[in-house]
Amino acid sequence: xxxxxxxxxxxxxxxxxxxxxxxxxxxxxxxxxxxxxxxxxxxxxxxxxxxxxxxxxxxxxxxxxxxxxxxxxxxxxxxxxxxxxxxxxxxxxxxxxxxxxxxxxxxxxxxxxxxxxxxxxxxxxxxxxxxxxxxxxxxxxxxxxxxxxxxxxxxxxxxxxxxxxxxxxxxxxxxxxxxxxxxxxxxxxxxx
Amino acid sequence: xxxxxxxxxxxxxxxxxxxxxxxxxxxxxxxxxxxxxxxxxxxxxxxxxxxxxxxxxxxxxxxxxxxxxxxxxxxxxxxxxxxxxxxxxxxxxxxxxxxxxxxxxxxxxxxxxxxxxxxxxxxxxxxxxxxxxxxxxxxxxxxxxxxxxxxxxxxxxxxxxxxxxxxxxxxxxxxxxxxxxxxxxxxxxxxxxxxxxxxxxxxxxxxxxxxxxxxxxxxxxxxxxxxxxxxxxxxxxxxxxxxxxxxxxxxxxxxxxxxxxxxxxxxxxxxxxxxxxxxxxxxxxxxxxxxxxxxxxxxxxxxxxxxxxxxxxxxxxxxxxxxxxxxxxxxxxxxxxxxxxxxxxxxxxxxxxxxxxxxxxxxxxxxxxxxx
Numbered sequence: 001x002x003x004x005x006x007x008x009x010x011x012x013x014x015x016x017x018x019x020x021x022x023x024x025x026x027x028x029x030x031x032x033x034x035x036x037x038x039x040x041x042x043x044x045x046x047x048x049x050x051x052x053x054x055x056x057x058x059x060x061x062x063x064x065x066x067x068x069x070x071x072x073x074x075x076x077x078x079x080x081x082x083x084x085x086x087x088x089x090x091x092x093x094x095x096x097x098x099x100x101x102x103x104x105x106x107x108x109x110x111x112x113x114x115x116x117x118x119x120x121x122x123x124x125x126x127x128x129x130x131x132x133x134x135x136x137x138x139x140x141x142x143x144x145x146x147x148x149x150x151x152x153x154x155x156x157x158x159x160x161x162x163x164x165x166x167x168x169x170x171x172x173x174x175x176x177x178x179x180x181x182x183x184x185x186x187x188x189x190x191x192x
Numbered sequence: 193x194x195x196x197x198x199x200x201x202x203x204x205x206x207x208x209x210x211x212x213x214x215x216x217x218x219x220x221x222x223x224x225x226x227x228x229x230x231x232x233x234x235x236x237x238x239x240x241x242x243x244x245x246x247x248x249x250x251x252x253x254x255x256x257x258x259x260x261x262x263x264x265x266x267x268x269x270x271x272x273x274x275x276x277x278x279x280x281x282x283x284x285x286x287x288x289x290x291x292x293x294x295x296x297x298x299x300x301x302x303x304x305x306x307x308x309x310x311x312x313x314x315x316x317x318x319x320x321x322x323x324x325x326x327x328x329x330x331x332x333x334x335x336x337x338x339x340x341x342x343x344x345x346x347x348x349x350x351x352x353x354x355x356x357x358x359x360x361x362x363x364x365x366x367x368x369x370x371x372x373x374x375x376x377x378x379x380x381x382x383x384x385x386x387x388x389x390x391x392x393x394x395x396x397x398x399x400x401x402x403x404x405x406x407x408x409x410x411x412x413x414x415x416x417x418x419x420x421x422x423x424x425x426x427x428x429x430x431x432x433x434x435x436x437x438x439x440x441x442x443x444x445x446x447x448x449x450x451x452x453x454x455x456x457x458x459x460x461x462x463x464x465x466x467x468x469x470x471x472x473x474x475x476x477x478x479x480x481x482x483x484x485x486x487x488x489x490x491x492x493x494x495x496x497x498x499x500x501x502x503x504x505x506x507x508x509x510x511x512x513x514x515x516x517x518x519x520x521x522x523x524x525x526x527x528x529x530x531x532x533x534x535x536x537x538x539x540x541x542x543x544x545x546x547x548x549x550x551x552x553x554x555x556x557x558x559x560x561x562x563x564x
Contacts, residue, residue, distance in 0.1 A: 017542075018249060018252060018253045018256065018542055019541075019542045020256055020260065020492070020493065020541055020542035020543075021493070021541070021542070023253075023256060023257060023260050023542075024260050024263075024264070027260050027261070027264055028264065031264065049261060053254075053257055053258070053261065056257060057250070057253070057254060057257070060250070060253055061250070064246065064249075125246075128243060129243070129246070129247040129250065132243050132244065132247055133247070147244065150248075151244040151245060151247065151248035152247075152248040152251050152252070153248075153252075153547065153550075154248065154252065154547070158426070174198060176201075177198050177201040177202075180201055180237070180240065180241070181201075183240065183244075184236055184237065184240050187240060188236055
């Protein structure tokens with residue numbers, strides 16, 4: 001039970017798939033170390049929670065690409081991302097950056113740049129999703145609820161047809177396509 | 193718009209799912225090169241679907257992550273509290289000396305009530321007696337429900353019986369084809385069995401059920417819906433059964449019917465054994481009401497660990513659950529055991545709590561006992 005995933009790549013694939021057991025294992029193995037480090041470096045335990053969760057989301061986002069291979073362990077990666085996130089946060093707050101204790105080994109130099117790239121890709125993605133959410137809020141009902149049910153809550157077209165009172169999944173599907181057309185108009189007109 | 197709505201989205205969905213045959217794919221690629229307007233539309237459609245899918249997946253992941261975080265934090269806090277304050281030996285001595293140990297919200301805060309009358313029952317079954325005014329109310333509700341049902345569809349003939357509801361509890365499915373489990377005391381008490389037992393599902397429909405087998409000591413009854421070809425839900429059961437003894441502190445939740453509305457509650461295993469040291473039971477820190485007898489006790493991964501049976505009478509602060517082992521051993525005694533195959537996997541293991549509840553609703557229902 002302690003370790004259902006023996007190979008890191010398996011663990012990563014399970015994380016990318018959103019499996020709870022994998023997430024729990026990663027949490028157990030890494031959260032204490034990272035939060036301990038952060039508290040030693042001027043962060044609160046709330047900072048540690050936020051930071052660690054964001055770091056896992058960065059990894060989750062990276063792992064969505066099935067071609068993605070880690071060049072270090074998951075632990076090292078999360079630790080490095082957490083440090084970089086914390087460093088950026090301190091910079092944003094215009095505080096004197098705390099010297100980064102390098103207790104994970106070689107995460108600086110050229111690999112440090114890679115972590116920065118991963119973080120900015122992550123932030124761009126977050127912004128993109130926020131814009132999409134904003135567009136979704138504007139399309140009106142029943143479209144908003146139908147698209148949320150399908151994309152956010154992972155409901156099947158059968159379930160949606162039943163929940164929204166369509167006589168069959170095909171009718172619900174046609175409605176979904178209409179909604180997507182509306183979403184597309186709003187989303188891309190705002191982008192331009 | 194030049195191209196029909198459905199077409200471009202169907203094409204984009206098929207493309208992203210990788211379900212376009214190679215010959216078609218070549219034609220598509222050709223068109224993307226030669227027809228710029230089409231290419232623009234196609235790209236926007238695929239990008240939008242990709243983003244919506246990715247965003248949704250990330251949202252579910254984040255929700256699950258928050259849940260994992262809370263669970264892990266709670267586990268750590270729980271462990272610390274126990275290690276510092278109590279040893280099991282101390283516990284037992286304290287409990288014996290006082291006769292009764294009353295638990296409040298956590299193990300670290302407990303008090304003793306020396307004034308307790310030992311002869312008083314400390315153990316109340318949590319089925320719901322329906323008497324007097326309640327019967328009137330229930331009848332009224334039933335009438336309403338029936339009216340709604342009649343309006344709803346004439347093809348549904350799943351009507352409630354005309355006699356009075358005497359008692360209600362909760363049940364949950366063992367197999368999708370109609371076997372379910374509830375607490376034995378829901379269907380049988382000192383006055384014997386009711387005239388008939390019906391379940392009422394989350395959509396308000398009634399189905400008649402018959403007793404298959406029971407274990408009065410363990411307080412488990414296995415029943416089956418009479419209707420041929422009956423199914424609780426669309427697919428296999430979303431949860432599985434775990435008969436191994438679960439750890440102290442395991443977080444659990446339950447769905448049940450304290451009233452006509454389904455209710456969700458959560459808590460944790462506060463003691464490995466149940467009432468009076470009964471090792472076929474757990475003691476839970478879980479707020480429940482009457483009518484929740486027979487409700488499933490489920491862990492975060494979708495394993496059914498037990499079945500709610502009773503609460504401590506004093507302030508109803510303790511809840512007792514029968515271990516899932518009592519259910520499985522009862523199933524093993526059945527001659528036609530082969531017909532009851534419990535689900536092997538919990539489909540809801542990695543879902544958020546909201547989704548888990550959503551998937552479980554169809555398999556959890558009110559059990560109503562009628563008597564003239």
